[in-house]
Amino acid sequence: MRIALGQLESGTDIAANLAAMDRFAADASGAGARLVAFPEYASYEKKVVDASFPAVAEPLDGPVCTALAGMGRRHGIAVVAGVVEAAGEPGRAYNTLVAFGPDGGRLAAYRKIHLFDAQGLGESQFIAPSPSTAPVVFGFEGVGFGLLTCYDLRFPELARALSDAGAEVLLACSSWVPGEHKLRQWLSLTAARAIENGVYVAGVCQAPPISVGHSVLVDPMGAPCTELGTQPAVAVVEVSADEVAAVRDRFPVHRQRRLGERLGDWGAPTVSASPPRRDPRAPL
Template sequence: MSAGEGMLVRCVQLHSGIDPAGNLESVLTGIAEARADGVDLLVFPETTASRSDEPGTRLVAERLDEGFVAAVVAATATDRSDGPSGAPDPVGADRGGPATGPTVVVGTVESNPDGPPFNTLVAAQDGQVVAVYRKVHLYDAFSFIESATISPGDGILETFQVKGFCIGMVNCYDLRFPEISRLLADRGVDVLLAPASWVAGPLKEEHWTTLCRARALENTCYLAAAGQAGGNRIGRSLVVAPDGVVHAMAGPEVTTLTHRLSRAALDRARQEMPVLAQRRFRVDPELITRTAPAQGTPGPAPVPLPRTAHTPNPVARPAEVVDHTSRRG
């Protein structure tokens, strides 16, 4: 494949600290290096801006138009002569490389005036925010209660384009819930991004790899996942092809993972496995409300929100109902 074909993706595996200012230098350096290397899409982990290994720690929250995110967005601008405050950019401006840069996805902790902050992913392109996703499924499992310090998101799913590929985002624990990835597939996603901060534990690495492969295979899309490294996080950033094969995987250390995605391979997988067109059920995009349980206690049954009129997915035909009790033999 020539350098001009497909899309060059890089996953950056960091060991973020709790201070956004301390993490920003690493991110801006990564953006400058990606620009010089001709990377099209640069993916950082969940909570790039502020992370702690201690459950219950309140991370540093900021608005999306200030601080960490504002600096990252400014670093993606074609004109890199000014930083977010109008001063010369100390990292990105003097590193050379192409005038255009990568689309960048980072994880942050977003201020919420109505309660605890959101665990948010932001995609920035050419000096603008092009997509925001606030984590819906909070990690209340394996003795970890993320909902004690984080609010669940609003369920709004946004997509964006890079080099003719449609991109969607999920966040870490979302991988255990296939509906959200399928909703993005329904919206035409070619590449599913999964920034994560996957906590180590018995079989957790196997869960991680299995879930990433499953989400790619069942939706016949690429999946690129950037993980947090160090402490009690597993790292293991990876790129999975639409046939479920892992094409590249990192270890547990701080590193980068770069891989070129192929439009031809994507189209071929969808022709050979037309599972999206053959579906018999659709995914209802309605969110359900759920009260976070106290640690160690089962949660209440979900309460559906009021339903609104919607147009059924044209490829999701009603399933045939078969009465097996009438069969003989």
């Protein structure tokens, strides 16, 4: 299957953001892609999450999602994008990924679990975490797609849960905050989640200056199939469920792991009654 990575430079003009997505969806469909993925906060983005995010939030049947569904129908392609969803909580919204099929029907919705309260920022001040930690996976034309958002990449247990639930491609829709070593971490973490789980990882990012760009598709062996630069662009790439199966056959970690058959099924830790202490200043 061909899928597309749509790297945007979203801002506060929702109509302009939707127009950019529509152009990229048309380009992706014209190149034979069956699904196009856009970044986190594709419909509305600023350098810092603030009170304007819950102010523009809409329900999933509101104008933004209606436009995304129409985009899928118009171009005959599945569309995945980050939106700001009304949470029913004063002053906070959900950071949500929605997926619509080529018929305009909603395939899935995922509310971000791990909020970016890091690097001096506090996403949770204006965004509510998902009330559910269940993995969100949807099937489309014979391929399982798992949804995760940006900071979720730093939590390998979510990627493993998505893989256990049938994901063969992880759509990591992101607005990766720039900073020291952040581009290296972005590329390393997308590769690590692919290698650990024998899956493709499609890391779709916002462009600079808000984010780092460099949207990437990593194959199940951890090799980049494509990597964009820093400008808004769309890339069409191939994914194969057969390739996922072949890599998992060579490296059957899903069958061999011993720390629990499924996420949360861990053995009790063994801790020494008197763990050895060492002077942290002493050389190793």
